[in-house]
Amino acid sequence: MIIAVDGPAASGKGTIARALARHYGLPHLDTGLLYRAVAATVLREELDPEKEADAVASCGFPDSLLDDPQLRTDDIGKVASVVSAHPLVRAALLQRQRRFAQQPGGAVLDGRDIGTVIAPDADVKLFVKATPTIRAQRRHAELRKAGQNVSLDRVLADIRARDDRDARRTQAPLRQADDALALDTSFLSIEAAVQRAISLVDTRLAAASATGRG
Ligand code: CDP
Numbered sequence: 762m763i764i765a766v767d768g769p770a771a772s773g774k775g776t777i778a779r780a781l782a783r784h785y786g787l788p789h790l791d792t793g794l795l796y797r798a799v800a801a802t803v804l805r806e807e808l809d810p811e812k813e814a815d816a817v818a819s820c821g822f823p824d825s826l827l828d829d830p831q832l833r834t835d836d837i838g839k840v841a842s843v844v845s846a847h848p849l850v851r852a853a854l855l856q857r858q859r860r861f862a863q864q865p866g867g868a869v870l871d872g873r874d875i876g877t878v879i880a881p882d883a884d885v886k887l888f889v890k891a892t893p894t895i896r897a898q899r900r901h902a903e904l905r906k907a908g909q910n911v912s913l914d915r916v917l918a919d920i921r922a923r924d925d926r927d928a929r930r931t932q933a934p935l936r937q938a939d940d941a942l943a944l945d946t947s948f949l950s951i952e953a954a955v956q957r958a959i960s961l962v963d964t965r966l967a968a969a970s971a972t973g974r975g
Pocket residue numbers: 768769770771772775792793794796797838841842843845846871872873874875923927
């Protein structure tokens with residue numbers, strides 16, 4: 762069983778994907794971390810994230826880098842969104858994500874293009890969303906907790922800029938797959954959002970088995 766969870770920054774897709782993986786006993790891959798690892802490598806090597814060749818040269822990072830908490834900062838997220846627009850970077854990371862998705866027993870992946878590009882045949886696709894203001898408030902709260910003093914306006918501007926770049930790129934832009942189920946978490950607690958996600962997955966699986974698919 763493959764579950765694809767896509768959506769914009771701070772929509773809650775990571776929280777939901779992790780909870781679904783736990784609930785169904787499946788391995789989980791946060792694919793944003795791969796683009797963040799490329800971004801961190803570009804910065805460490807003092808290369809230019811806007812240059813496709815520089816970004817591609819940074820795709821051979823070791824697996825151990827994915828555990829580095831530094832990858833999760835907003836600055837790395839911003840550069841990740843720049844390197845992820847290069848078609849050759851996406852191509853370099855494609856097989857690794859497909860292999861993870863197609864492992865025996867199944868998997869949960871979250872990102873921007875799981876349902877559209879990485880696993881178009883996923884059994885269940887969720888598209889998680891929330892208003893930009895609410896997403897900015899969530900990010901802002903996370904940053905404050907981490908001791909970073911940045912204004913809500915600045916966080917909102919960054920979120921809008923990243924949404925825009927992710928949705929407007931020509932290669933695998935952020936968009937809801939035609940067969941994805943939308944889940945708006947704007948006014949849901951984490952617990953309520955997770956419950957809703959589980960019930961959407963169960964409903965989709967029951968419908969698939971009733972029609973003989975899956
Ligand atoms: O957690 P958050 O949504 O803020 O970011 P992320 O999922 O870690 O992704 C960081 C950046 O990587 C995004 O802004 C996208 O540009 C890119 N990304 C992508 O292009 N495709 C994916 N499947 C996942 C992330």
